[in-house]
Amino acid sequence: MHNAYEVIPGTIYNIIQESPLIRTLQIRPEIPIEFQTGQFVELSLPGIGEGPFTPSSSHYTSEVMDITIMKTGFVTEYIHKTSIGDIVGIRGPYGSKYPLEKFHNKDILILGGGCGLAPLRSLFLTLLHDIDQYNSITFLAGAKSPKDCIYKELFSEWKKYKKVNIYRSVDIVPEGESWDEEICLVTKLLQKIKIDPKENPVIVCGPPVMMKFGTMDLLKYGYNENNIYLSMEKKMYCGFGQCRHCVIGGYYACKDGPVFTYAQIKNEEAIWE
Ligand SMILES: Cc1cc2nc3c(=O)[nH]c(=O)nc-3n(C[C@H](O)[C@H](O)[C@H](O)COP(=O)(O)OP(=O)(O)OC[C@H]3O[C@@H](n4cnc5c(N)ncnc54)[C@H](O)[C@@H]3O)c2cc1C
Known part of the structure; x- marks a missing residue:
């Protein structure tokens, strides 16, 4: 190391x-x-x-x-x-990592939008490597418009895996662009999934507004706040808890995060800003 x-x-x-x-x-x-x-x-x-x-x-x-x-x-x-x-x-x-050991034998839900798909691509590829350890992976991915969609070829390839379900949406389809998947906010895709929310984990990353409303929807669907994992991209500099730019209440996003459960940070101020 x-x-x-x-x-x-x-x-x-x-x-x-x-x-x-x-x-x-x-x-x-x-x-x-x-x-x-x-x-x-x-x-x-x-x-x-x-x-x-x-x-x-x-x-x-x-x-x-x-x-x-x-x-x-x-x-x-x-x-x-x-x-x-x-x-x-x-x-x-x-910083902190996704607790993969807690995802074993679970139906994993991944919810992301925009450039928030970056850490989720890492997570997804890592999960695929050990796919036998997990029941299923459902990936809900959003973008503003078709031209803003990232990892286009990868998503088509990933759809072919057994145990993997992929749903994608865009907010709008401007004239001149084409799209044959869903047109809605990515959080609306939650209506499509058939996962028992009680014991299963969900991992969320995206723009703050999506993280906020996505988390509220997940709670309404019955997801447990201890099983909702959020990647908090707070403004930070040093990366190891010295400069104090990334404080979230009693936590440093860089040292204690960026991965937090919603239960950990829900009572801290301004978490979605
Ligand atoms: C743990 C972590 C992981 C991240 N991973 C990615 C990633 O994989 N891909 C990616 O594109 N971005 C990621 N970001 C955000 C990225 O760090 C910022 O977009 C980048 O540092 C902005 O630098 P800049 O000099 O271009 O922007 P600036 O000129 O400093 O600012 C431009 C805009 O970006 C915002 N911004 C600046 N720094 C950050 C920051 N640290 N976090 C969020 N917004 C910021 C400012 O508020 C402003 O609105 C991550 C942030 C964190 C904290």
């Missing part, structure tokens, strides 16, 4: 333009970086800055790492200008 404070240089060996604002960098670090799905790393560009991102690849692949990045501001704008062969820095991993 390498020193988690050290920045490991990595070479971008491929770039997938997933949507106009989202791209996946495929990176080969100089030394393998082991992580557990759900954890995040700090990705840096020399002379520009760094930001927290969750790997979107399986935790079973440590020689290469995929990171899916949405262009939102200063650092991510520069990250979107990188090319194959460029060097980036990676430090970490940091």
Whole structure:
């Protein structure tokens, strides 16, 4: 295990333009970086800055790492200008992981939208690796419009797996774009599932508004607040509980999270902001 404070240089060996604002960098670090799905790393560009991102690849692949990045501001704008062969820095991993052992023999539900699908892709690929351990995986994935959908080819491929159910939705289909799946908010897809909510886990990641209303709906459907796992992408810098930018009440999102159960944080202030 390498020193988690050290920045490991990595070479971008491929770039997938997933949507106009989202791209996946495929990176080969100089030394393998082991992580557990759900954890995040700090990705840096020399002379520009760094930001927290969750790997979107399986935790079973440590020689290469995929990171899916949405262009939102200063650092991510520069990250979107990188090319194959460029060097980036990676430090970490940091934070909490998805508790896979609690998912054994369960019907797992994954609910995500937008760039929130990044950690869920990592989770899904990791679950697929050990698919015999799980009863079923149902993945509900949303995007604003067809052109904003990411992992398009992967979703078509994943549908072919036994034990896997995939439902996708877009909020709108603008003129000139085509779509043959659902048109609704991703949380509406919950109406399609036939999972017993009482004992089964659900993992949620997406824009704050989706996380909030998704969680409220899951509670209404009967999911237990201890089985609702949320990836909290709070603004953070250091990654290990020193700078205090990511405080959620009594927790640091970077050190105690980013994966929390709803039961853990439900009484903290402003969790959806
Ligand atoms: C644990 C964790 C995992 C994340 N994983 C991913 C991922 O896999 N893919 C991805 O695209 N993004 C991810 N993010 C969000 C990503 O870190 C920010 O979008 C990025 O750091 C913004 O940097 P910037 O300099 O381009 O934006 P800035 O110029 O700093 O700000 C632009 C906008 O982004 C918002 N922003 C800035 N920093 C963060 C932050 N840390 N979290 C959320 N919003 C932020 C600002 O409020 C502002 O609205 C993650 C965040 C966390 C905390």
